[in-house]
Amino acid sequence: MKYEVFARVNQGDDTIHIGSVTAKSDRLAKVYARNTFNEEDWDRLAVVREDHLLDVEGEAKPMVGVNAE
Amino acid sequence: MTDWSEPAVDYMQAIADTKILLGHRYAQWSLAGPSLEDDIGGAGAAQEEIGHVRQLVRKLEEQGRDADWLNGDRKPEEFANAASLDQIDGDWPEYLASIAPTDRAAWYMLDAIDQDDLEGLITKMGEDEYFHLEYHDARLETLAAEDPETIQATLEETLPQVLALIGPAEHDESADPVYNAGFTDRSVAELREAFADHYRELFADTDVSLEDVDWDAPPIEEWDETRRRASGGAVSEEDITQISGKQNELFAMN
Numbered sequence: 001m002k003y004e005v006f007a008r009v010n011q012g013d014d015t016i017h018i019g020s021v022t023a024k025s026d027r028l029a030k031v032y033a034r035n036t037f038n039e040e041d042w043d044r045l046a047v048v049r050e051d052h053l054l055d056v057e058g059e060a061k062p063m064v065g066v067n068a069e
Numbered sequence: 070m071t072d073w074s075e076p077a078v079d080y081m082q083a084i085a086d087t088k089i090l091l092g093h094r095y096a097q098w099s100l101a102g103p104s105l106e107d108d109i110g111g112a113g114a115a116q117e118e119i120g121h122v123r124q125l126v127r128k129l130e131e132q133g134r135d136a137d138w139l140n141g142d143r144k145p146e147e148f149a150n151a152a153s154l155d156q157i158d159g160d161w162p163e164y165l166a167s168i169a170p171t172d173r174a175a176w177y178m179l180d181a182i183d184q185d186d187l188e189g190l191i192t193k194m195g196e197d198e199y200f201h202l203e204y205h206d207a208r209l210e211t212l213a214a215e216d217p218e219t220i221q222a223t224l225e226e227t228l229p230q231v232l233a234l235i236g237p238a239e240h241d242e243s244a245d246p247v248y249n250a251g252f253t254d255r256s257v258a259e260l261r262e263a264f265a266d267h268y269r270e271l272f273a274d275t276d277v278s279l280e281d282v283d284w285d286a287p288p289i290e291e292w293d294e295t296r297r298r299a300s301g302g303a304v305s306e307e308d309i310t311q312i313s314g315k316q317n318e319l320f321a322m323n
Contacts (some may be wrong), residue, residue, distance in 0.1 A: 021106055022104065022106070024211045025207060025210060027203070027206075028204075028207040028210075028211060030207075031110065031200060031203050031207055032106035032109075032110065034200055035106060035110040035113055035200070036105075036106055036109050038113070
């Protein structure tokens with residue numbers, strides 16, 4: 001399963017997307033993210049399952065039904 | 070600096086030697102993992118273990134151990150590493166089921182040390198170890214689902230070897246010389262119990278059974294208190310040559 005990785009350096013900063021990892025469990029994804037992206041002294045490092053992202057654009061676009069009658 | 074008792078020096082030597090071998094095995098397997106993330110984790114752990122060794126060796130030198138001897142100028146039979154690291158045969162599951170319990174036991178032993186002048190050092194090592202052990206458990210969980218037979222068979226071999234590193238079950242608060250010397254604040258018996266409980270819980274809902282593990286190992290009459298093992302054996306000469314860097318000392322920068 002793919003996980004997107006987010007981080008911020010200082011409290012109050014925006015949490016930004018810094019990459020992704022592929023893992024077989026949430027627990028493993030967190031460790032992989034720490035191992036892979038530990039070059040900074042992060043204030044926060046987090047992972048989000050790719051299928052938990054809510055699409056706004058890019059997938060099936062929402063259509064507003066228009067009744068012509 | 071305080072003087073440690075001889076059993077305490079041997080206890081720390083066993084932790085340091087186990088960490089030398091942990092660093093060596095992590096490095097050997099760091100390009101053999103099933104994913105890039107596993108490789109990166111292994112390479113990072115190798116670096117951290119060698120960093121820990123460097124600090125522990127300095128402390129052992131302060132207790133009178135010879136620097137060259139500490140740094141690998143000795144016979145394989147003089148290393149006090151956990152027997153689970155003498156050699157690792159097999160693939161990734163065998164590797165994981167060998168290093169994971171060994172790294173955890175070495176950490177439990179370090180964490181039990183109750184010496185003011187080592188407190189900062191051990192706290193820093195604990196920050197590294199948290200991620201080693203978390204990674205191992207997460208990986209053992211996935212491997213327990215994918216290949217329970219191999220994980221179980223390997224643990225039946227390695228867990229008794231790692232229990233020998235911690236020490237014999239008979240070393241409770243009344244009989245553990247390291248605890249009685251005030252070097253540790255938990256006896257071997259207490260560490261063994263925490264160690265066993267951890268793995269019983271980790272594998273409780275998996276197809277890996279630990280029922281056939283010899284949880285009473287090692288027999289105290291066979292236990293070597295200096296090398297903290299029961300069955301003899303040692304790492305290979307080739308491992309020692311690599312660890313000591315002897316083969317390449319010609320290229321050392323002076």
